Amino acid sequence: MTNPITIGAIFLGPLAVILFLFLAAGVERRRAGAGVEPGFFQRNGAPVAIFLLVAVGFWALFLIVFPQLYMIDYSFHPRLPQVKRGGPDDVYTLENYRYFLFGSTRDASHWNTTHLHAFWITIFVSVLITIANFAICYPLAYFMAQVAKPRLVLRLMLLLIVPYWINEVLRAFAFRVLMGTGGVINNVLIGAGLIREPVDFLGLDIALYSGLTYAYLLIMMFPLYNAIESLDRHQIEAARDLGAPWWHIHLFVVMPYAKPGIASGATLVFMLCAGALAAPLILGGPKTLWFTPIVYDRFFQAFNWQQGAAYALILLSACMAFVLLVMRLFRVSLSEIAR
Amino acid sequence: MSSRLVWRFMLGFYFVLFFGFLFGPLVIMSAAAFNTPSYPQAWPIEGLTLEWFAKLIADRNVVEGLHNSFLIGAFVVALSVPLGLAGAIVMTQVYARARGFYYLVVVSPVLTPGVIIGISTVIFWKDVTQWTGAQSLFNGILLATLGQSTFISAYCMLIFLSRLQRYDRVQEEAALDLGASRTQVFVDILLPFLRPAIFSAAVIAFLTSFENYNTTTFAILANKTLTTVLASRVRQGMTPAISALAVIIIAITVTGAITYEIVKSAELRRDAKLRPAG
Numbered sequence: 262m263t264n265p266i267t268i269g270a271i272f273l274g275p276l277a278v279i280l281f282l283f284l285a286a287g288v289e290r291r292r293a294g295a296g297v298e299p300g301f302f303q304r305n306g307a308p309v310a311i312f313l314l315v316a317v318g319f320w321a322l323f324l325i326v327f328p329q330l331y332m333i334d335y336s337f338h339p340r341l342p343q344v345k346r347g348g349p350d351d352v353y354t355l356e357n358y359r360y361f362l363f364g365s366t367r368d369a370s371h372w373n374t375t376h377l378h379a380f381w382i383t384i385f386v387s388v389l390i391t392i393a394n395f396a397i398c399y400p401l402a403y404f405m406a407q408v409a410k411p412r413l414v415l416r417l418m419l420l421l422i423v424p425y426w427i428n429e430v431l432r433a434f435a436f437r438v439l440m441g442t443g444g445v446i447n448n449v450l451i452g453a454g455l456i457r458e459p460v461d462f463l464g465l466d467i468a469l470y471s472g473l474t475y476a477y478l479l480i481m482m483f484p485l486y487n488a489i490e491s492l493d494r495h496q497i498e499a500a501r502d503l504g505a506p507w508w509h510i511h512l513f514v515v516m517p518y519a520k521p522g523i524a525s526g527a528t529l530v531f532m533l534c535a536g537a538l539a540a541p542l543i544l545g546g547p548k549t550l551w552f553t554p555i556v557y558d559r560f561f562q563a564f565n566w567q568q569g570a571a572y573a574l575i576l577l578s579a580c581m582a583f584v585l586l587v588m589r590l591f592r593v594s595l596s597e598i599a600r
Numbered sequence: 601m602s603s604r605l606v607w608r609f610m611l612g613f614y615f616v617l618f619f620g621f622l623f624g625p626l627v628i629m630s631a632a633a634f635n636t637p638s639y640p641q642a643w644p645i646e647g648l649t650l651e652w653f654a655k656l657i658a659d660r661n662v663v664e665g666l667h668n669s670f671l672i673g674a675f676v677v678a679l680s681v682p683l684g685l686a687g688a689i690v691m692t693q694v695y696a697r698a699r700g701f702y703y704l705v706v707v708s709p710v711l712t713p714g715v716i717i718g719i720s721t722v723i724f725w726k727d728v729t730q731w732t733g734a735q736s737l738f739n740g741i742l743l744a745t746l747g748q749s750t751f752i753s754a755y756c757m758l759i760f761l762s763r764l765q766r767y768d769r770v771q772e773e774a775a776l777d778l779g780a781s782r783t784q785v786f787v788d789i790l791l792p793f794l795r796p797a798i799f800s801a802a803v804i805a806f807l808t809s810f811e812n813y814n815t816t817t818f819a820i821l822a823n824k825t826l827t828t829v830l831a832s833r834v835r836q837g838m839t840p841a842i843s844a845l846a847v848i849i850i851a852i853t854v855t856g857a858i859t860y861e862i863v864k865s866a867e868l869r870r871d872a873k874l875r876p877a878g
Contacts, residue, residue, distance in 0.1 A: 426807055431629070580712070
């Protein structure tokens with residue numbers, strides 16, 4: 262239990278916004294003159310209208326808005342035993358965020374280097390993996406969308422869809438079978454006489470980074486393919502007739518056209534990478550730095566949910582910042598990214 | 601001429617690399633399930649065995665996880681498909697000035713990391729069930745269903761939206777002129793029109809739920825699904841039994857995905873035949 266005023270704001274705030282928009286819509290309709298557009302209930306009939314309102318209300322409020330707002334509020338509370346929550350000790354505090362920065366809830370003299378470092382590594386590597394995925398997928402996406410015959414495209418698509426649905430835990434496990442100290446790659450290298458001692462791919466983070474690249478490859482492929490597919494081939498031919506070299510065509514004709522697809526793939530890959538949990542848990546060595554396992558440990562080892570909520574929000578802000586950055590850079594709208 | 605050959609060669613090389621990268625790890629992992637050594641090993645094959653599958657069936661956690669995964673999958677389909685449908689219909693009717701805002705709210709779960717959805721679901725419902733005295737509802741199966749439905753409903757909505765773009769409101773008006781009620785229009789015209797999308801949404805919802813880990817691992821509380829059992833096994837240590845489990849999961853999802861593709865393409869062809877004029 263927390264402060265009744267915030268609870269009121271969390272629950273009644275969104276309702277007030279909805280009510281305001283509903284009334285505004287009604288006023289505007291009335292101003293436009295009667296008979297232009299029927300109202301919501303009139304248009305759908307009462308039973309359907311009630312179904313729509315209940316369903317969307319439940320989804321948007323109870324599944325999306327309330328839990329998120331509640332988590333924000335939660336992250337500004339100290340960790341307390343259940344009986345003390347809502348009591349005089351349950352004050353608003355920044356201590357969970359302070360812990361992220363300084364590794365202590367009070368002392369601000371040292372930086373919390375482990376967590377900060379893990380956070381930056383996560384963001385930086387996720388960006389690199391996003392770029393790598395784009396580079397790996399682009400040739401095939403272009404080939405399928407513009408060069409290949411429909412029959413071949415259909416077959417390739419089927420080949421891509423099968424691994425698309427494989428669970429990320431299994432993908433991580435596959436890379437562990439491949440790259441463990443007793444794994445396939447080490448056995449092959451030792452068998453070939455190239456190395457004497459097995460290479461510790463897990464400890465060197467090579468396993469994690471390649472596992473992540475692998476896991477979200479197809480997330481990039483499909484939006485990219487869809488975007489390039491609708492490009493009129495005449496544009497490419499025109500550019501070629503005008504003497505553009507092949508890399509000019511890709512850089513200045515195909516890629517600008519495929520911008521929404523690139524933006525969509527990039528946001529999703531980045532978000533999934535930065536929020537990946539299975540791969541770092543399974544492929545991480547003892548010294549691996551990744552942010553999500555730290556969030557996970559706040560809950561399952563430190564049992565400090567308030568701090569976990571704060572860490573989750575830090576991760577969420579990073580993802581939101583990335584989405585906004587991509588929207589700016591590529592000049593695309595949200596509806597083009599989420600399809 | 602020779603430069604063309606070089607291009608072709610490079611393209612072929614890229615194809616081999618790409619599909620090798622895509623399938624290699626899965627094939628090697630699956631092969632280990634049929635090999636006798638007790639550490640997952642694809643090569644050398646020391647003997648073919650089904651022992652690891654037998655071990656799996658005897659494992660109570662795996663069976664319980666599988667059961668829960670199917671249960672949650674069914675619940676998620678039953679919840680997300682109607683929610684996504686309602687979300688899409690409201691999108692077409694919502695007050696024009698609020699549309700961008702509404703879109704932002706309902707699409708945000710697609711762009712939110714799964715761990716965060718799991719965390720917020722647990723934190724929120726733990727306190728809500730406590731205030732309302734309904735602690736028995738604070739249950740892993742229920743929370744996993746709610747958490748997963750948060751973003752799966754958005755996937756379903758996007759599927760419905762793309763189908764609704766081709767919806768012709770003239771049919772609706774004709775039915776109304778002929779004296780049909782609004783509810784009849786919804787049930788007899790809109791729903792049949794959306795049937796392929798309902799099918800797609802249901803399959804996608806089930807598959808996504810079945811393979812989800814990030815949201816589920818938080819929301820499942822003390823319960824388990826097949827994916828969480830799998831993840832904890834992998835963290836405990838490597839045995840070929842995990843490979844065997846992987847083979848089973850791959851079989852289930854791949855069968856689902858391929859059936860879905862076949863049904864969908866058959867439907868597309870039928871649609872194309874019905875409208876030869878395009």
